[in-house]
Structure formats: C-alpha cells, structure tokens
Amino acid sequence: MSAFAALSTANYKAAVRDKTTVFFTFAFPLIFLVVFGLIFRGQQVEGSGRNYIDYIAPGVLSWGVANAALFGIAFTLMQWRNDDILRLIRMTPTSVTSVLGARYTGALGVGLVQAVLFVGVALLPVFGLALAGSWPLALPVLLLGVTAFLSIGVVVGSRTNTPEAVAAVANSIMVPMAFLSGSFLPLTLMPEWLQNISRVLPLRYMNDGISAALTGDGDLVTIGVNSAALAGFTVVFGLLAVKTFRWSNNS
Template sequence: MSAYTALTAAGFRAQVRDKTTVFFTFAFPLIFLVVFGLVFRGRDVEESGFSYLSYTAAGVLSWGVANAAVFGIGFTLMQWRSDDILRMIRMSPAPLSAVIGSRYVLALGVGLVQSVLFVGVAMMPGFGLVPDSRWPLLVPVLVLGITTFLLLGVIIGSVADTPESVAGIANFLMLPMAFLSGSFFPLDAMPEWLQKLSMVLPLRYLNDAVSAALVGRGDLGDIGTGCAGLVVFAVLFGAVAARVFRWTKTS
C-alpha cells in the first residue's frame, strides 16, 4: 500500500469515527438553507427577478464547502504536528504531496456529498430550487473552490498550534468573508464600496461562479471570471502555504 493510499484511508476512518464532526459538516449548511428558505420563501429580490433562495442557496453551498475544506485540513495539520505524526511522516519515505494529496481527496469527497445533499434538499417542495441547465459546470467550479480553500486551511493549520487558535483564525477569516462575499444575502443590497471590497475575497468568486452554474444568475463569463479568480487565489495561497508549512512546532 502506498503512503498516499494509507494516509487517505486513515483520514477517512478518522472522519467517519468522529460522528459529531460528520453531523455538523453536512448539517450546518442545511440548517442555514432551511432558515433562509422558510424566512424568505416566495420573495424575490427587487429588480433582479430572482428569488432570495437563488441567492442564498448558491452562497450557503459555497460557504459550506469552503468552510469544510478550511477547517478539515487546518485542524488535521495542527493536530498531527502537535502529536508528532508529521515528524514521523517526514522521517518516512512519504512525500509532503502524499500528506496534502490525501486530505485533498477527502475534501473533494466531502464537498461532493455536501453538494448533492444540499441541492437535493433545496429542490424539495417548499424550497423549489430549479437548477439551471448549465448545472454540470458546478463540478469544476467546486473542485477549484475546494482547492483554493484547502490551501488557505494549510496556511492556518501551519501557523496555529492549538485547536482554539485554528478555530479563532478560521472563523475570523471565514465568517466576515461569508457576509462580505454575498453568501447569506445579495451583494446588490450592499453599499457600492463593499461590493468593490468583496472583489479581493476568494469566496466572492466561488459564490459568483456557483450562482451562475447552479441557478443561472449570471452567464458563462461569470463562471469563467469566478474560476480565474479562484485560480489566482489558489496560486497565491499555495505559495504562502509552501513557505509557512511546518513539520514540527519548531520547524
């Protein structure tokens, strides 16, 4: 068995055994969907003609997938470094690519299951989300999004040394980003300067691309722009992650 396969299998077993984490990973975005869906059911956003669900469903899905990627790898790297697991991996023939690659595959799997559950619930009577005909483009968009936010999680997991610091840094970044990127309410309702500020946030690009692919709020150009923005942030986060990654608490 290769190092990559062994690490992936071990990571999967660890995730499945942690019932609480599994529950909140998949249930948390659904809770937001249910709350927003019931509160704004049947209401349209002025002038756009799109329902609130068309805005919030795509935004909450983007936030949920990104959040899972950031927290998943962040906590794992911190814990493995604290328990000297990374040091032992470093002394083995396993390359760093196997460590990150195994978590990447798990993050993609989690994101896929999250998306299927989320869209399935959103299409139920009472919510009535109707996916646009270009919804298959959602797959590459989510892959790019997961890649980008996984690398952000690597940065957080490399600089944080305790579970509290991982949670603090991740929440400090992800919660304001969710509000400023339009995950929970339409960007059109924000002041123009905040809309411009959101262009420097990676979640904005994921939201826009998911919205255009899933519900048709935008065109292929919006999907392309969103994907290009995610690629830029992935390269940036990857470069930073390579510089700050630590095998042990001291190096």
C-alpha cells in the same frame, strides 16, 4: 500500498469514526439553508425579479463547502503536528505532496457529498430552487473552490498550535467573508464600497461561479472568469502554504 493511499485510508477511517463531526459538517450549512429559505420563502429580490433562494442556495452551499475544506485541513495539520505525527511521517519516504494530497481528496469527497445533499434539499417544493441546464458546470467551480480554501487552511493550520487558535483564526476568516461575499444576502443590497471589498475575497468568486451554473445567473464567460479567479487565489495561497508548512512545532 503507496504513502498517498495509506494516508487517504487513514484520513477516511479517522473521519467516519468521529460521527459528531461528520454529522455537523453536513448539517451545519443545511441549518442556514432551512432558516434563510423559510424566512425568505416565496420572496423576490427587489429589482431583479429573482427569488431569494436563487441567491441563498448557491451562496450558503459555497460557504459550507469552503468552511469544511478550510477547517478540516487546518485542524488536522495542527493536531498532527502537536502529536508529532507529522514528524514521524517525515522520517518515512512520504512527501509533503502525499500528506496534503490525501487531505485534498478527502476534502473533495466531502464537498461533493455536501453539494449533492444541499442541492437535493434546496430542490424541495418548500424552498423551490430550480436548476438551470448549466448546473454540471458547478462541479469545476466547486473543485477550484475547495482547492483555494484548502490552501488557505494549510496556512492557518501551519501557523496555529492549539484548537482554540485554529477556531479563532478560521472563524475570523470565514464568518466576515460569508457576509461580505454575498453568501447570506445578495451583494446588490450592500453599499458599493463593501461590494468593492468583496472583489478581493475568494468566496465571492466561488459564490458567483456556482450561482451562475446552478441557477443560470450568468453565462459561460461568467463561470470562466470566476473559475480563473479561484485558480489565481489557489496559486497565491498555495505558494504561501508551501512557505509556511511545518513538520513540527520546532521547525
């Protein structure tokens, strides 16, 4: 068995063993969908003629997937480094690529399951999401979004040494970004200066790309531009991740 396969198997077994984490990984974003979906049920965004669910569902889905990708890798790297697991792995022929690649495949799997579950709930009559014919194009946007936020998570996990520090830094990134990127409320309701700030946040492009694909709020150009932006964030944070990655707390 290759190092990549062994680490992927180990990651999977460790994940399913922690049933509480598994439950809340999938339930947490659904709670937001249910709350916002019921609050704004049947209402339309003023001036757009579109239902709130068309904004809320793609936005909260993007935030939930991005949140899981960032937190998952950040906590794992911090814990493995503190327990000297990374140091032991380094003494084998295993490369950094195998370590991060195993986590990446796990994050993609979690993201896909989250998306299927989330969209399935949003399609229920009580919420009323209607999928556009372009919905399969949400998959490449989802993949690029997971990749971008996994890269950010590597940076967070490499520069923090305690669970409390990971939670503080990751929440400081994800919570403001959720509101500033339009995950919970349409960007059109925000002041123009906040809309401009959102242009430097990767979650905005994940939101817009998935929204365009799922609900038809945009064409192929819109999806392509947002995908390109996510790829650009991946390159930037990927390079930073390589620079900051540590095998141990002493390195």
